[in-house]
Amino acid sequence: MNAKQRKMLARVIVAALMWGALELLPRVGVELPTPANFCLWLVAYLVIGYDVVLKAVRNIGRGRVFDEHFLMTVATVGALALALYERSGDFAEAIAVMLFYQVGELFQSYAVDRSRKNISELMDIRPDYANVEVDGEVEKVDPDDVEVGSTIVVQPGERVPLDGVVISGASSLDTAALTGESVPRDVAEGGEVVSGCINLTGVLRVRTTREFEESTVSKILELVEDSTSHKSQSENFISKFARVYTPAVCYAALALAVLPPVFFVLSGQAAAWDVWIYRALTFLVISCPCALVVSIPLSFFAGIGGASHAGVLVKGSNYLEALSKTKVVVFDKTGTLTKGVFDVTGVHHSPLPTGELMELAALAEVASSHPIGKSLQRAYGEPLDRSRVSDVQEISGAGIVATIDGKSVAVGNDKLMGQVGAEHVDCHDVGTIVHVAIDGTYAGHIVISDVAKDHAAEAVAALKGAGVEKCVMLTGDTQRVAESVAESLGIDEVHASLLPQNKVERVEALLVEAGATVGEAPAGEDGPGDEEGRRETRRGKVAFVGDGINDAPVLARADIGIAMGGMGSDAAIEAADVVLMDDDPMSIAKAIKISRKCLRIVYQNIGLALTVKFACLALGAFGIANMWLAIFADVGVMVIAVLNAIRALRVPR
């Protein structure tokens, strides 16, 4: 508890004791004269409620009339006045209402504080200092002051303060705070380290590659801090609702106080002003909309906090809301469902031993930075003697011709084989085929294919389980490769041989299919018009999952752009609405589940609060509910709603 809360608690206790004492006095036979009695009650009332009354008066002065302070002040002052007028001496009601209201506020502030602490602990990834090495001396400085290219030392147990490359040392890094992944990641000399990770075992010397402001940790924190600026429709609904609701209730209360008595007078009966004023006051107490106003944003914040702990960064509650309505998930193949790393899956039709053919291919590709070339080098796996290779010629879109040990070796596709005059043999396997020819004679081919990620098939199944109706795969790869991958993973629809701009078209087509109007603003912009807005709310959302590097336009165009591999990739964090920190496609289903749970809680709270409120309003209007019930309904609903909201913090496994 902070100082303010402790002060409030003290006020609550003092007021409760005074109330108890004042209730006891008449029972032990002490009859105070009414003015003295009233003054004592008034003191108790002011102890507990002076700030509410002050705020109400001040807000009226500023022209903001209808807020909760106003409702409470009118109700309690009214109750005091009524008790005075009726000479009943029953001032307890006003005190009780104010007391319970303040207890509710106190509880709410305490609960919000607690969940805030929980969430900030989850997100506690900000490094406090960096150990900079200058002329062999290590100096502790603010990460903000470290320039790019400085050498920093990270001791075991310390947090990596800035992104960089390891110059010396080897260690394992705990990335759980960033990715939710509990298995440590090993790094060695030359490896990249990402800020926010915790160094576990060895001392690392790191050359920084980014300033603190550009580092992963800053990007993530910035993203989380900004997440509340994108309001969800539910939140907008509540703020609109509160704007209409409070004045409406005040006028309804006024009508309830005035109309029935006037009607009775006109029809010649007793007016019973006090009865109806009392009912109107009860009405005001019940109507306080705190439960909604507090719990809805809290639910979303808890949802976003829980998700980020699980390695899923959501940029705003509107995206969390959209995520819960996802009906179509569109995947980019390479790097999303597959590892984006090619493995050799076969060597065919070669007169040479497999190892020798692989060596020739790897040597020819020795200088290549193409993923296929790199994969061949990696698949060969042994050190390569560059001096054996000369006259490397790269033929764009076809392959490489190089002289190795005096022989001309051509490594590439069927076009290249045609160029060097070698008769190639087609392959029946699915994958990318690399043909090899030596001195114009065909020497067989190597089949390489991109390997599906470990959890890809499971992930697609999990998405179906989470209520996604259709999974679509887009790829620039050939139809045959695409279909084979799609079949093994359980994808419903495949579009192959696409250029990046075709991917945008495909996603637009899917958006139209899902019921979007073409040319509308992407999700998250200002609320669409009423008619369109309603349809917009109802329709299923289309999510696009990519690696965030070359599909930024598609990420932006889809209802929800989900980027894979946020670790160290600025592009992904910038372009996407949701960032999956680990590259695991399983996280998509996890993200959808988190969003569903959060939205379920939001709707439960809206439903609960409105039902109880309207039921009590009706009871109050007919005089069945008194002010006691009213305040219990108000505070009770709020407590339940807040506790329910905090549930969103816990991530379903």
Add this chain to the structure above:
Amino acid sequence: MRKSYPIEVDCANCANLMEVEANKVAGVKKATVNFMMLKMTVKFEEGADPAQVMPEVLTACKGVEPDCSIEF
């Protein structure tokens, strides 16, 4: 320029009011209040001096919520 400041405020609604008021201050391009993180993030207009703008933001916020505070 974009800076974020720790704030002190009691209720979510007051935080929203602070946000509305802060956005009206001259020199503020966009202000967002994150009630849950207790942070106010201010994007300043080109050439505006945060040291001059922030006291005005605080005054504006105090107008709607006297209990609030902004550390700058």
